[in-house]
Structures are given as C-alpha cells and as structure tokens.
Amino acid sequence: MDSESESRLYIGNLDHRVTESNLIKMFTPFGKIVSEDFLWHTQGPKRGVPRGYAFIQFCTNKEAKEAKINMNGRMACGRPLVVRFASEKNIREVKNPTIGASCSSNYSTNRVKTIAAIKSKLRSLEEEENKNSKKPKNS
Known part of the structure; x- marks a missing residue:
C-alpha cells in the first residue's frame, strides 16, 4: 500500500445533503476505499450537521489520482466538488499567496x-x- 498522504484525498465543498453513503458510492468506481472520514459538527447549534468536507483513503496512489482527476469539479447536489490530495495546500495559497x-x-x-x-x-x-x-x- 502507498503511503497514506499519497493515497488520501480531501473532498470539499460538500452540500449538507451529501451523505457518507453517497460519498462512498461516488468514489468506489475508482478503487478500493481503505478508510473514509466524514466530518460532522460535534458541538454548538450545528451539532450533527455535516462540516462540508471529508477524507477518503484509497488503497493505492494510482486509484486516488484517478479519483481526483475524475471527481474534482464534478457536480454533487448542485455544487462542484473540490478534490485534492490531503497533503496538498490550498491551490489558491500556493499559486498566489x-x-x-x-x-x-x-x-x-x-x-x-x-x-x-x-x-x-x-x-x-x-x-x-x-x-x-x-x-x-x-x-
């Protein structure tokens, strides 16, 4: 198995209607998902509401790369997904600080x-x- 940082993806700009199950179904075609972290608010008035981002780790870097290429910008519940390697900095910060x-x-x-x-x-x-x-x- 590749190192975690090379096969772990950040998936952002998730609509609150996207569920863990939806996310897994969207990314399964690209390879074996080893782990999935769907983040929720744990306190305050938004407790139990999705945070709008998640992490998915694939078995290999090749699978993660294919998922990133195919899913970045794809619409889900009316919003374009932001998919990048979890180890990458925000593109905007890197290109022009x-x-x-x-x-x-x-x-x-x-x-x-x-x-x-x-x-x-x-x-x-x-x-x-x-x-x-x-x-x-x-x-």
Whole structure:
C-alpha cells in the first residue's frame, strides 16, 4: 500500500445533503476505499450537521489520482466538488499567496466601513429621537 498522504484525498465543498453513503458510492468506481472520514459538527447549534468536507483513503496512489482527476469539479447536489490530495495546500495559497491577504484586507476595510455607516445611522436616529422628545407637546 502507498503511503497514506499519497493515497488520501480531501473532498470539499460538500452540500449538507451529501451523505457518507453517497460519498462512498461516488468514489468506489475508482478503487478500493481503505478508510473514509466524514466530518460532522460535534458541538454548538450545528451539532450533527455535516462540516462540508471529508477524507477518503484509497488503497493505492494510482486509484486516488484517478479519483481526483475524475471527481474534482464534478457536480454533487448542485455544487462542484473540490478534490485534492490531503497533503496538498490550498491551490489558491500556493499559486498566489497575496490573494488571501488582499481578500482579507478588503474584507476588513469593507467591514470597517459598514460598521462606521451603522454607527452613523444610529447617531442620526438618536439625534432625531432627541429632537422629537424636546418638542413641546400641544394639548
């Protein structure tokens, strides 16, 4: 048997409707599955809900490679599967490490602007409320 890292696949972007049984049925045609780890939330409000990814280990690297080639991008419950060797880094991180940084900095900038806008709106509502409460009431 090949080393575990060369025959173990990460399967991501799984819809919550995909079951362990579905996953095994989808990947069995490519070879003998030695193990399957379907991950679930174990605590909190999502307890018992699938995490959206799993790991499948094949008997050989050749089987795993064939499954990766054939299943990566294949649609399952309306979502494209992400299939890669478990030992591989995220493709986006490997190809361009600055993408993640720019996305997070854009996210932070947008978040700061959104918070500032909300605070401004709250201030204007409070000022309007104060003006309305100071007006003399006509009886």
